[in-house]
Amino acid sequence: MTTPAAARTDKDGGRFYPIPDEAGELHLLPNISSVLDVLHSFGLTDWKITNSLVGIAHRADLQARIIAAHNLPDPKERKRELKLIASDAVDAGQCLDPSRGYLANDFGSAIHLLTELVDAGNISDVFSMPGVVRGQVAAYVDTIEAHGITTVLSEFTVYSFEHAYAGTLDRMWRFTRTEHNAAAFDEYDLGRGCFGADTKTGSIYPKVGMQLAAAVNAEGIYDAATGERSPLPDDVRRDVGFVLQLSGDKAKLVPVDLTAAWPAFVGALAVKAFDVTKPLGKALPHIRTEVEPPPAAPPVTAA
Numbered sequence: 001m002t003t004p005a006a007a008r009t010d011k012d013g014g015r016f017y018p019i020p021d022e023a024g025e026l027h028l029l030p031n032i033s034s035v036l037d038v039l040h041s042f043g044l045t046d047w048k049i050t051n052s053l054v055g056i057a058h059r060a061d062l063q064a065r066i067i068a069a070h071n072l073p074d075p076k077e078r079k080r081e082l083k084l085i086a087s088d089a090v091d092a093g094q095c096l097d098p099s100r101g102y103l104a105n106d107f108g109s110a111i112h113l114l115t116e117l118v119d120a121g122n123i124s125d126v127f128s129m130p131g132v133v134r135g136q137v138a139a140y141v142d143t144i145e146a147h148g149i150t151t152v153l154s155e156f157t158v159y160s161f162e163h164a165y166a167g168t169l170d171r172m173w174r175f176t177r178t179e180h181n182a183a184a185f186d187e188y189d190l191g192r193g194c195f196g197a198d199t200k201t202g203s204i205y206p207k208v209g210m211q212l213a214a215a216v217n218a219e220g221i222y223d224a225a226t227g228e229r230s231p232l233p234d235d236v237r238r239d240v241g242f243v244l245q246l247s248g249d250k251a252k253l254v255p256v257d258l259t260a261a262w263p264a265f266v267g268a269l270a271v272k273a274f275d276v277t278k279p280l281g282k283a284l285p286h287i288r289t290e291v292e293p294p295p296a297a298p299p300v301t302a303a
Helices: 034-035 043-058 061-070 075-096 106-120 131-145 183-188 208-216 261-275
Strands: 015-020 024-028 149-160 167-177 195-200 219-221 229-230 240-247 250-257
Touching: 015 034, 015 149, 015 167, 015 229, 034 061, 034 167, 034 208, 034 261, 043 061, 043 075, 061 075, 106 131, 106 149, 106 195, 131 149, 131 195, 131 240, 149 208, 167 208, 208 240, 208 250, 208 261
Parallel strands: 195 240
Antiparallel strands: 015 024, 024 167, 149 167, 149 219, 167 195, 219 229, 240 250
16 A cells, blocks of 8 residues: 555554644654554454465465464564564465455555546546556546536645644545536535545445544644645535545445544544553552461271
């Protein structure tokens, strides 16, 4: 997956954003996805386990690496190496999946980039593109046009010093009424304000609501290239966002209710903060009580 320009990666693969405040103090803000990692995702966990098992079963190099790592004397080094192998095994399993045969994150990142290039006017003839991506990019263009969508901002970093998080939002959109979106235009009052939006090439889970809510409730926008901070649009909508799901040559534009998502995200922040605390104190001194041993049993004599 492509790392956003403002993001950095720590030694454990976690992503964070180094963003200075007005006084110049640098804040290392965890990214939105890592905050949501405190919430267990059963579907994603099962998917990773299944793919890792398939990858290990078919790859002798992974099997050998596991055996070698298991024999490392340093527990920390052993754990770190096994985690790397597990990640490689998940990738191997994806590539062996007959229904896919590629890395989902890498494919999704490529589609994201292509849609950005379309928005920027760098790709004009979508139908001349290779077939492996043509369907999804064409579906993106058709959906944008049919629903009267204008991209206000694209792939930008948001931050919050107050709540200590940062992240990247795919798009900020405005809508105009068309014959295709008339009902939704009235239902969601799409002519009022701009909306946070995300593009997905895989499954959509409710947790995406917390991602969008975190982005539209952020304090502002940070430009890593210039070091400048700017506010979000004054009329950004915090009650509803959108996910554009691209699959094959089809697209679904899905509204996402954000009213309950923001307090849920704040709760996840509290859980993540609790994870790094040490709530268990030092045990109180143990008072040893001498206990008299029970009397010995009388010897058993033969009858």
